[in-house]
Amino acid sequence: MRELLAAPGAEARLAVDMFVSSAAMAIASAATTIDPGHHLVFTGGVGENQA
Numbered sequence: 001m002r003e004l005l006a007a008p009g010a011e012a013r014l015a016v017d018m019f020v021s022s023a024a025m026a027i028a029s030a031a032t033t034i035d036p037g038h039h040l041v042f043t044g045g046v047g048e049n050q051a
Contacts, residue, residue, distance in 0.1 A: 001046050019046075 001019075004012045023046075031040055 002050070005050065 001016070004016050027040070034040065
């Protein structure tokens with residue numbers, strides 16, 4: 001991910017956008033199918049040190 005974010009090309013930007021879109025869809029799918037008493041927990045990972 002770090003290499004993609006540093007790359008200047010449009011292909012790298014597209015790859016990042018596709019990853020973000022895919023992750024957002026997976027999170028939304030999980031959030032809408034879990035029981036009301038359960039929670040989603042996010043831990044460190046991709047982009048954790050990008051700030």
